Structures are given as C-alpha cells and as structure tokens.
Amino acid sequence: MALRGTVTKLLGSTSLVDVDGRAVECDLRARLFRKEGVRLAVGDEVEVALPDDPGPAPAGPAAPPAPAGPAAAARGMIEAVHPRRSALRRARDFKRDQVVCANVERVVIVTAALDPPYKRAFIDRLVVAAERDGLLPVVVVNKLDLCDAEYARFVRLDLDVYGALGYPTLAVSAETGEGMAALADLLSRGISAVVGPSGVGKSTLLNAICPGLRLRTGDVSEHDGRGRHTTTAAELVRLPRGGWVIDTPGLRAFGLWDLEPAQVLAGFRDVAQVAQGCRFGDCRHGGEPGCAARAAVAAGDLDEERLQSYLKLRDEVEAEAAARQSARRR
Ligand SMILES: Nc1nc2c(ncn2[C@@H]2O[C@H](COP(=O)(O)OP(=O)(O)OP(=O)(O)O)[C@@H](O)[C@H]2O)c(=O)[nH]1
Numbered sequence: 001m002a003l004r005g006t007v008t009k010l011l012g013s014t015s016l017v018d019v020d021g022r023a024v025e026c027d028l029r030a031r032l033f034r035k036e037g038v039r040l041a042v043g044d045e046v047e048v049a050l051p052d053d054p055g056p057a058p059a060g061p062a063a064p065p066a067p068a069g070p071a072a073a074a075r076g077m078i079e080a081v082h083p084r085r086s087a088l089r090r091a092r093d094f095k096r097d098q099v100v101c102a103n104v105e106r107v108v109i110v111t112a113a114l115d116p117p118y119k120r121a122f123i124d125r126l127v128v129a130a131e132r133d134g135l136l137p138v139v140v141v142n143k144l145d146l147c148d149a150e151y152a153r154f155v156r157l158d159l160d161v162y163g164a165l166g167y168p169t170l171a172v173s174a175e176t177g178e179g180m181a182a183l184a185d186l187l188s189r190g191i192s193a194v195v196g197p198s199g200v201g202k203s204t205l206l207n208a209i210c211p212g213l214r215l216r217t218g219d220v221s222e223h224d225g226r227g228r229h230t231t232t233a234a235e236l237v238r239l240p241r242g243g244w245v246i247d248t249p250g251l252r253a254f255g256l257w258d259l260e261p262a263q264v265l266a267g268f269r270d271v272a273q274v275a276q277g278c279r280f281g282d283c284r285h286g287g288e289p290g291c292a293a294r295a296a297v298a299a300g301d302l303d304e305e306r307l308q309s310y311l312k313l314r315d316e317v318e319a320e321a322a323a324r325q326s327a328r329r330r
C-alpha cells in the first residue's frame, strides 16, 4: 500500500521523504522519470511504497527527520507524484528554471537591518518573484538589536510600505528574541520558504524557533564566498508547532529571466495602482507627459524610491530579454 509523504531533501539519485514524521530514503520509479519527465523538488507530495522492514521507529513529530545514511533500512519507492499547488522558482541560467521548493504558500524574505547592509532592492526583487509564482511575500528584517532607536524607527517605517501593500511584515532579532513569537506563529501553518542574502541570519532564526534543528550558521566572512556554504542543498524541515520551512542557501542572484515587464509591475502593487491613470497605455513612467506615476510621486502619494526600484528592475528584465534574444540568434 502506498503512503503519502513529502519530499524533504534531494540526495542525487534518491530523495528523502517524510512519511508521518519518519525520514525514508526513496527511489523514483524509472517510468516517472523516463516517460513522464518527472523532476522531483523539495516539497513535492508523493505516494511511497514502503519496504517490508519499516526501519527505526518514528522519532516523534517534533523532531526533524534524521538523514538516512547509506546504512539505513531498505529504500522506499516513489510510485506517484501529486500535481504541485505552487512552486517557488529561480532561474539557474538562461534556459532552465530551478524549482526551489514545491507547494509553498509563502516566501519569507529575510534581510538584515545591518551587517550585511539593508537592501530594499533585494526585497523588491523577491516580492516580484513571489507574486509571479502566486505566493504570499512576508517581509522580515532581522538583527534589530544592531540598530539604535532612530534606525529601528526607519526600518519600521520602511516595513510599513510593504504592510500597506498587504504583505505581513516583521522586525525581529534572533539575538534578543524580539518579534520571534510572531515569526514562529507565522511559520506554523503550511510551507514557508525562507529566502534572503547570505549572512542575514536565516538559519539562526530557524534554529531559534526550532532548537533541535541545529542548522549550520556561519560568520560573515564565510558568507562572502561562493564556497560550500552557498551550494548546500535546500532541505524542508517540520517545525515543532506545525508547519514546514525550507531554509535556502543565500541567494546572490534571484534571476528573473523569463519575466515580462508587466509581471514586474505586478510585483509593485502601489506603482501598478497609480499607473492605471497614465495617459498612454504604453507609458514607461520615466517622465513622459501624462504619467500618473510621476504625478503621484510629485503629489507625495507614491514613494520616489518605489518608482525608481520598479524602473530599475524593469530595465534589468528588459536587458535580460534582449540578451536572451541575441543568444538565440547566435
Ligand atoms: N547581532 C545579530 N547577529 C545575528 C542575528 N541573527 C543572526 N546573526 C548572526 O549573523 C551571522 C549569519 O547568520 P546565518 O544564520 O548563518 O545567516 P544565513 O542567512 O543563514 O546565511 P546563509 O546560510 O549563507 O544564507 C551569524 O554570525 C549569526 O550569529 C541577530 O538577530 N543579531
């Protein structure tokens, strides 16, 4: 009899599947791979046929699944893969998209208030990616303990910009515990993908929420290199209070290759809203007469920084599209 499970980690030719809190190493039916072109992603829901020997007893729902070593019990077999409800993607190169995680409901975008420096452009980029994939962006700023009162106020004001767009926002510190209860609450349902630049404290935050987790964290120097750290495979973990998280390696570039400029605009809800009033349908909001976005900035209804951030990302997406075109011609 097949049991339903969730793929938690890809191990090359096999994968780890969580079946009722137990980690089972599984093969994928060759037919699924060869004939149906199935490429598993972390977060995929699958039907697994278990070997006769079920292996060690469950460690309890609260414990993160222990990785099955080569000496683990006989492997399971993935007999079917359920259709994905959603997928967070990132472009790996010009040709292929990489599914970072399947069946995600929210993308928790983590940046640091300081060290590494706070970057709103990064948040905007990830919001665009989340909106493209139909996922709810959640904006988290960590390391609040490093701010003085005035800077902390600035961070909160900035978060209000995203709050006004309808996205949950949190200012937190893994160091002092500030905001951590709210973060734990937010993660306790469904699958959350935690994304953000290297060194902002993603793993530290998750370790604080799930003490048994012991995700590897590093000091800032380690976060600069393209070394081992950033290539570590993403793994889905079960949280003690329910919900699942996937801690992703620091993303230096969250490619937005295959986006249309209109999809960039969809990731800037405030700009999109005011731009409906532009006189010309093909307005580029770059200072043309009758541009409602410009007028909104002048009237103080739209943040200049938001418009600039939109224009910059749109230009980038257009440049990428042009590069792709010329690569195809060659
Ligand atoms: N002061 C302060 N330091 C923090 C906080 N959270 C994390 N750090 C530190 O920031 C550094 C990086 O933390 P990590 O959790 O490894 O960062 P990461 O985002 O997982 O980085 P990658 O795995 O490379 O993507 C570590 O030295 C942490 O101790 C915080 O709230 N305050």
Ligand SMILES: [Mg+2]
Binding pocket: 202, 203, 204, 216, 217, 247, 248, 249, 250
């Ligand atoms: Mg990490």
Ligand SMILES: [Zn+2]
Binding pocket: 275, 278, 283, 284, 285, 286, 290, 291, 292, 293, 294
């Ligand atoms: Zn315009």
